[in-house]
Amino acid sequence: MEKVAILGTGLIGGSVGLALKAARPGLQVIGLDTQPASAEAAVARGAIDHAARSVEEAATGADLVLLCMPVDLIPETLGELGMAAHGGAIVSDVGSAKTTIVMEGERLLGPLFVGGHPMTGSERHGIEAADAALFRDAHWVLTPTPLTASESYAAVASFVTMLGARPVALDPSSHDALVARLSHLPQLAASAIVELAAGAGDRAALLGLAGPGFRDVTRIAASDPDLWVAIIKANTKAVVDSLTILEVRLKDLGEAIAAGRWNELKDFLGAARAARLELFAKPEFGGLPVALSMMVPDRPGVLAEVTTAATKLGANIEDIRIVHSTEGGRGRLELVVAGEDRAEQLVEDLLGLGYHVDRRIE
Numbered sequence: 001m002e003k004v005a006i007l008g009t010g011l012i013g014g015s016v017g018l019a020l021k022a023a024r025p026g027l028q029v030i031g032l033d034t035q036p037a038s039a040e041a042a043v044a045r046g047a048i049d050h051a052a053r054s055v056e057e058a059a060t061g062a063d064l065v066l067l068c069m070p071v072d073l074i075p076e077t078l079g080e081l082g083m084a085a086h087g088g089a090i091v092s093d094v095g096s097a098k099t100t101i102v103m104e105g106e107r108l109l110g111p112l113f114v115g116g117h118p119m120t121g122s123e124r125h126g127i128e129a130a131d132a133a134l135f136r137d138a139h140w141v142l143t144p145t146p147l148t149a150s151e152s153y154a155a156v157a158s159f160v161t162m163l164g165a166r167p168v169a170l171d172p173s174s175h176d177a178l179v180a181r182l183s184h185l186p187q188l189a190a191s192a193i194v195e196l197a198a199g200a201g202d203r204a205a206l207l208g209l210a211g212p213g214f215r216d217v218t219r220i221a222a223s224d225p226d227l228w229v230a231i232i233k234a235n236t237k238a239v240v241d242s243l244t245i246l247e248v249r250l251k252d253l254g255e256a257i258a259a260g261r262w263n264e265l266k267d268f269l270g271a272a273r274a275a276r277l278e279l280f281a282k283p284e285f286g287g288l289p290v291a292l293s294m295m296v297p298d299r300p301g302v303l304a305e306v307t308t309a310a311t312k313l314g315a316n317i318e319d320i321r322i323v324h325s326t327e328g329g330r331g332r333l334e335l336v337v338a339g340e341d342r343a344e345q346l347v348e349d350l351l352g353l354g355y356h357v358d359r360r361i362e
Helices: 011-023 036-045 055-059 071-083 099-112 150-162 172-198 203-209 212-222 225-234 236-258 262-280 302-313 340-352
Strands: 003-007 028-032 064-067 090-093 113-118 139-143 166-169 289-297 317-324 330-338 357-361
Touching (some): 064 071, 071 090, 099 113, 113 172, 172 225, 225 236, 289 340, 302 340, 330 340
Parallel strands (some): 003 064, 064 090
Antiparallel strands (some): 289 357
8 A cells, every 4th residue: 555545634534644654654645625724734744745636636546545524525525536537446434324325435436435434533623633543442343245345345454453443344234223322322412411411500510510420421522513413414213213212211210210119220220330341341451441530739740740650550541631620729630540450559559659549440
């Protein structure tokens, strides 16, 4: 592979470019965006080598063309690629709904098209948020069909692996049903929870009372509304089916609570807890991810002190965030560490450094 064309240089496209340049510095990467300023910013960041002015210019001579624009723009771009002299390039996309896109891609490009969807992202968007590490150890779903050429699939799977992701094969309809439950439904639920809380009264008081659980559950509610309208529109049936199932579950739960059926509530919570622990256990790191939370002074070097302690233990930090406190000069630092054993060792070391650490299973 000598040349890759990235159509759409926002968060995902920009991150692909940065990851490619980190893995293969000599690879030629051409970018195109409907907003020329985004493509120029991608050049400035080193995510792409050159900003093309048309789909045909970007695709000409490319070994792989990756469509990274919003999901509602992908079918139109596939049409442009179908008419362009793209020279037999393999084409893939990153759209979060696959059935319609795969049908259109195969209609226009036949066995050269392989649908894809990286199972990662951010509530931030745009080239400014692009990160070369965005795909590291993330699953990247590919959706081959009987029409997909084995060479096309192998090339895209190899490309995904180069970015640090793990390719997973699903048929398009199974993908859409799964992401409706794993991604689209959580987005709607998070937004509904925030909307409900925001209507409860004084927002300043609400912010002061909101704990880590509320922030964790509702983080994705800060995502771009236009993006999510397009995503839900592209996967309407699967999302409505999932919402209907959730509505029934919540109705049953409400009836159990109203009737005082506490054993039923306990069984529900216990089953959910067991499923959550099983889903996210990581035996290679000694078990489940653990969130460590501590108040830290607002002074230079605090973050380095804590992360250095983790590094010395060989602890794998999966996430890190700082929450500013209403108390002057202090903030709350939260780390998510893979494995209970390493987490406990890190807690002991942090206690020795003078930090009081709260912990919870993620």
